[in-house]
Amino acid sequence: MYKNNIYSALLILFLVSCSSSNDNVNKFGDENSNSPPELVGLIDFAIDENSTEVTQFTATDPDNDPITYSINGIDSSLLTIDENLGLLTFINAPDYENPQDNDQNNIYAVNIIASDGSLSAELGIIIQVNDIDEPSISLTLSSTDISTYNTTTLTWTTDNADNCALTFNETLDVDTSGSKTFYFSTPGRNTFTMNCTNDLSSATAEVELVVSEIIIKKIPDKISLFNED
Amino acid sequence: MKYLNLLTLTIGIYLSIPLVTASYNIDDIDKDKAVWTDHTVQLYHQFFLMEAFRPLNAGLCEIENSGYENWINLNTVGDPVTKVIPADFNPDENSEDIFNISYKASINQRDCGANENNYAHIVKAYQENSSEPLYINTFNKNGSVSTAGRELIIKTETSESNPYGEIEHSYSLFGHLSNTGLYQANTRSEINENNTEVTVESMSLVDFILLNPNIPAGLIKEMYSSIIVHEIGGNGYGTITSFAWGQINFSLASMTDTNGDPLTHGYYPDGIPDRVRTTNFAYDDNFLVYSSKESQVPSSPYYTAPTDTFDDVCLSRDQYWTYVPDNLGYGVYDESGNRVSDNSNISLNFSIDVEGYGLWTGLLSLSGTGLNIPYVCKDANDGSIVSNDLCGNNAYGYEFFPLFDVPDGTVLSNDNDHYYVRQLKPRITFSIVDLNNCSGLEIQPTIQTPDHREFEYVESIIPPSGAILFNQYQNNPEFDLIYNGIVYIANEDSDGDGVLNFLDAYPDDAAKSKDDDYDGIEDSSDTEIQQAIPLWNKHEDKDLFDNYDH
Numbered sequence: 001m002y003k004n005n006i007y008s009a010l011l012i013l014f015l016v017s018c019s020s021s022n023d024n025v026n027k028f029g030d031e032n033s034n035s036p037p038e039l040v041g042l043i044d045f046a047i048d049e050n051s052t053e054v055t056q057f058t059a060t061d062p063d064n065d066p067i068t069y070s071i072n073g074i075d076s077s078l079l080t081i082d083e084n085l086g087l088l089t090f091i092n093a094p095d096y097e098n099p100q101d102n103d104q105n106n107i108y109a110v111n112i113i114a115s116d117g118s119l120s121a122e123l124g125i126i127i128q129v130n131d132i133d134e135p136s137i138s139l140t141l142s143s144t145d146i147s148t149y150n151t152t153t154l155t156w157t158t159d160n161a162d163n164c165a166l167t168f169n170e171t172l173d174v175d176t177s178g179s180k181t182f183y184f185s186t187p188g189r190n191t192f193t194m195n196c197t198n199d200l201s202s203a204t205a206e207v208e209l210v211v212s213e214i215i216i217k218k219i220p221d222k223i224s225l226f227n228e229d
Numbered sequence: 230m231k232y233l234n235l236l237t238l239t240i241g242i243y244l245s246i247p248l249v250t251a252s253y254n255i256d257d258i259d260k261d262k263a264v265w266t267d268h269t270v271q272l273y274h275q276f277f278l279m280e281a282f283r284p285l286n287a288g289l290c291e292i293e294n295s296g297y298e299n300w301i302n303l304n305t306v307g308d309p310v311t312k313v314i315p316a317d318f319n320p321d322e323n324s325e326d327i328f329n330i331s332y333k334a335s336i337n338q339r340d341c342g343a344n345e346n347n348y349a350h351i352v353k354a355y356q357e358n359s360s361e362p363l364y365i366n367t368f369n370k371n372g373s374v375s376t377a378g379r380e381l382i383i384k385t386e387t388s389e390s391n392p393y394g395e396i397e398h399s400y401s402l403f404g405h406l407s408n409t410g411l412y413q414a415n416t417r418s419e420i421n422e423n424n425t426e427v428t429v430e431s432m433s434l435v436d437f438i439l440l441n442p443n444i445p446a447g448l449i450k451e452m453y454s455s456i457i458v459h460e461i462g463g464n465g466y467g468t469i470t471s472f473a474w475g476q477i478n479f480s481l482a483s484m485t486d487t488n489g490d491p492l493t494h495g496y497y498p499d500g501i502p503d504r505v506r507t508t509n510f511a512y513d514d515n516f517l518v519y520s521s522k523e524s525q526v527p528s529s530p531y532y533t534a535p536t537d538t539f540d541d542v543c544l545s546r547d548q549y550w551t552y553v554p555d556n557l558g559y560g561v562y563d564e565s566g567n568r569v570s571d572n573s574n575i576s577l578n579f580s581i582d583v584e585g586y587g588l589w590t591g592l593l594s595l596s597g598t599g600l601n602i603p604y605v606c607k608d609a610n611d612g613s614i615v616s617n618d619l620c621g622n623n624a625y626g627y628e629f630f631p632l633f634d635v636p637d638g639t640v641l642s643n644d645n646d647h648y649y650v651r652q653l654k655p656r657i658t659f660s661i662v663d664l665n666n667c668s669g670l671e672i673q674p675t676i677q678t679p680d681h682r683e684f685e686y687v688e689s690i691i692p693p694s695g696a697i698l699f700n701q702y703q704n705n706p707e708f709d710l711i712y713n714g715i716v717y718i719a720n721e722d723s724d725g726d727g728v729l730n731f732l733d734a735y736p737d738d739a740a741k742s743k744d745d746d747y748d749g750i751e752d753s754s755d756t757e758i759q760q761a762i763p764l765w766n767k768h769e770d771k772d773l774f775d776n777y778d779h
Contacts (some may be wrong), residue, residue: 147358215359219293221385222286226659227547
């Protein structure tokens, strides 16, 4: 069962008539005339950031024609709708701190279209993305680039995090703030990933360390005016 | 034309120890006896030329054999091959020194021209980053007898155009029995501002006890001081000055005057050298020409030998042959492993088939440092026997050399006793070639060579170390007289005492783990943890060049 995303107070019952410009109905009232789908529902939604599901739309067709769903509108590229089920979701979970909508105001606007193949109904909606009290992570290295056979210290701080785990080769549970020293004897790129959670959400941060190889100066076989090889 | 490296030959003979008869088994002799511990050193017939390089080359060989590249900076917390860090290693709980601790290496010094007296080397290698110099220190504590320290700094690598790079090398050998410095060698190469020339300065100080253990330390010393100016990408020239103090005769008995009193002309550095030899040379890629003037110091009242001068001798730089000098070339040992005395009055029969001569049979007189082998005139180009007339007429390129070498490991016997012979001081002779080969080389006037005060003594306290982590004898334990080829994995704990092997000086003894002064007494039982620190007298107030013209 899909989650009911009715968080917003505004409830508007809307009856949307079918598009009549493309009138396939026999003006003389033939019994073979086609009626457009009817799409009725809320037009104002709100969801928390970091989630993808918005709601499921259900249109009806007087002729019992099969209905397919699609979307258009200014922010439609950020969402998708199941053409058969009418389930509207964000392609990527919206981030309140990093809005992607056209106005960058965390209000996403799309049009829902229900079609019976000939006639269609359209419902314009808006989706408000709510800010939640999610964890934040600050992750730093004491030196961004080191040479082999050296150590570097990873330090981190968080806000609103209850638990944190550090992943580097293996995943370790760590305090929500602290530091850890690592010793590197081999060159390469190394990624440290910190994931912190609270009851509501989680946050992930990464930092990359480049370990360059020390070029050891070569010792000559010998330094001599004479060759004994 | 090249010749068989004597070192290879020596090893081959060493391996054929069955020369030892059943009644004389050298393996039964304690490992601390002289027959095991006397040093083999690869020397040179043209010692006055080669001493500018021999100690450095021996050092480079030793360090190359140390496995330092696996442990630089130091990689002791990771396996040297896999670089895996021990799972329970926490840098937060260890001092920074853990990355700079030294390690023990058992090094095959025989390959470097020294004998199998393979006390472990303590090695420490460090390089701040790829553009900074490489520092390598090695320490070698030879039981309670001596301590050797070496430092090598590679600032600029060598190249085809600059074979000297920019390198500093210091080596000190200090004898604790005599409380005297026995050997000191330094080399320093430096590129000029225009990057057109590299100058190489070298010095070495040799105590004669290293050549003749029957002479007390400090009595006879030689010093070699040299400078080479090498045009980068081109040829070079230079000067070598050598001094000899107390070297009237190698025998201690002659070190007295007619009244039986000790000679009073003094010893290094206050005494007057008996001989000063100045050699100027020039070289290209293939040949070296030198002229050498050896003379007594005018103020020396005791040395009466005439001035000896060699003009324009042309040497090949890559063609050589070898011999063992009868005097100071061998070590002769009794059945207890001790060197026989220099006046043993023992003579034993020996026979050998000599190429170009035939079967030689005769009596060899034994001394601790040599055998009285007859000399014949040889072509200094290849060591072949020639008419003695050529040497008698001082013809160019001919000199007297021993008729034969007594093979390493030979046992000389009579009805009652056996004596074991080792080749301790084999010598490489670079071939004297036709002077026309050096016709394009011009010897330059004498250059002032470095004074002894420029010595840099390696006196550092030997850093702590744990188990043997690198062993060149791992696959040849029979040559590892002390450690029997063993090597430990750094980040394992062989004795389960909680101290990883790289920190555990007693990796097989759970009750012991530290011996920071290397005296063989575990620190918790050691009432005096104190290293035998070499106390060199630097003689910084002595100017060796003031008293005589060289």
